[in-house]
Amino acid sequence: MISFELGVEDLADTRFALSPLAEAVLSLRVLRDPGLSALHLPWRREALRTLEGPGGLDGADRELLAALVARRFTLPDFLTPRPEVFAPAFEEELAVVARTPPGEVRRDLLAAHAPDPAPAALAAAADGDDTAVARLRDRIRAVLAAYWELVIEPGWPRMRLVLEADMTYRARQLAVGGARSLFAGMHPDLRWRDGVLHIDRMIGRFHAAASGRGLLLVPSVFAHKPAPPVDPGAPPSLLYPSRGVATLWAPVPGPDRAALASLLGAPRARLLALLEEPRPTVELARRLGVTPSAVSQHLRVLYGAGLVARARDGRLVLYRRSDLGDRLLGDGRAGG
Template identity: 35%
Template sequence: MISYATTPTDVSRLRFAFAPLGEAVASLRMMRSDVRRRAHLPWLRQVGPKVRHADLRPLRALVPPTGYVPDFLTPGDSLGYGDLDTDLEAVRETPPERLVAEVTWMMSDPGVPPGWHRATGPVHRWMVEHPERALQVVADQLATYCGLALRPYWKRMHASMRADVHHRMRVMEKSGADAVLSSLSRHIVWRNEHLTVRSNYDFEARLDGRGMVLVPSIFCGPEVLTMLPPDQSMVVYPQPDASRLWAASEGADANPLAALIGSVRAEILETLHQPRSTSDLAAEIGVTPGAVSQHLTVLRRAGLVNNRRAGRRVLYTRTPSGESLVHGARYGGDAVLV
């Protein structure tokens, strides 16, 4: 288990951020798991052929299927900017001695499969012997991979993660930090000022007023990833229902709901698995608030969504009929409207 011992100051300094390169690393790991791949098949169908033709061998050698991934690949200094170029520049500026230390640790990590150690050993030894060159190669390959696999989808991904953060911040405003920390993942327990993450590693970090960063992730699920001192303490949690992000990406032919009611209205219904405002939907789907409002009016008149006021905000949710329609389109069979 990994345990973070907090103080009231740490809780008061709790904040959310985004980690673009963390998503790149998590997606590379996800590709190696047949179970985890299932949630991202529409994305993989588009990205897979492009990635297969790119030489990413040194980069892939740093992302084992399980175990430690060198921390320099997920720089913490740029957290909050949500910008791939900022993260890539931080990787290029990694001190060579840090690469040597972290790759050396990975080479002896018992959490990494033995077969992986044997297959990647020559690449790791080359990195340790030539760290400056290795940093340049890895940063270039990260940039290539991000260009193929993340940049075309980052606006949508960032909007989805931002909506998740906005939802949790509203929970925090209403019910406090305890409610947020207790609901991040089934692999996380918040009790007696300790945040404990299920892990094959044993470590207790004392934050001592330095605070903690919570980072939503599309690709990490069901894992919870951590970063420990002396780096910024960070917990990367899986965004709920992240697979819904790709629901509309295969087009109307692959999405019966889009063929029935139109791609934007289908995407709105898919997104309303939890309450959203018009501005939330606009940010997450990538259309104007005015257009979202018009589509919501049609969906409400059709009995597929409801709205309610929450303070100054108007939140929309699916009705039972909307739930039935989405479920029937996603899983097949008869969707009975009630």
């Protein structure tokens, strides 16, 4: 068990942060073992298809990523640096990894796999000098950057919405009910009692006083249990499973034409549906059975909202749905 003793000042200095790099690293566990979280199976299937397909990662790079996750699902600490700001960019966190001293890289890689030996892909950590370990660190950084771009970054906006919703909920729990309310329901392995936060079922064991350093809380989409620092001397922090993950990979529902008519009004919705090809006002009026002036009024509104584009062809002005209009209507050609 790991526990943090938090005083009044520490609770007052409790804050939240996001870590895109932590999400990328933790997602490697899901790739390794599909049974770790059934909620992520849709993401896992698509991620493997992307990584193994054209434009994905080669076999050696995939082997290196797999080697970062130990048999007990532990991960090297240097790959999840503590966020120093609320929402660091992935590149900023990766730059911290690039500055990690070789000795620390070696220690963390070997500790993550102990008591097992390091896999062949990480052999330099056990057998190489500092120069070899630095090269391994830089290769890990480069492969993680490619991995992020391929399978995490496309879904990051949706993930961030889920994480920010969790933080809003937790902050309200803290404001309304104090620390007990904040940690209640966060995870079964967490207990708050008499000013101490207890984290059960940990491989490591220590008790640390925050001593005015506060507590950093980092919600995670891919975490399956709370994860405090393994170093007793590190500032208190807790990476924990976010709420709302069950909805993350659910298919986005298609557009409801009835709802679209309620939003735009039936005449404008019908007009927008006719504009898959450039058409002049007179043709649109004929198709809808209304006057050209009525069509012009609706087109002005749709144009002002960015839902249609227009271009002159001789004496005629032709209108067509914009990319935004295509997306609103659910046209499969939109989105790029």
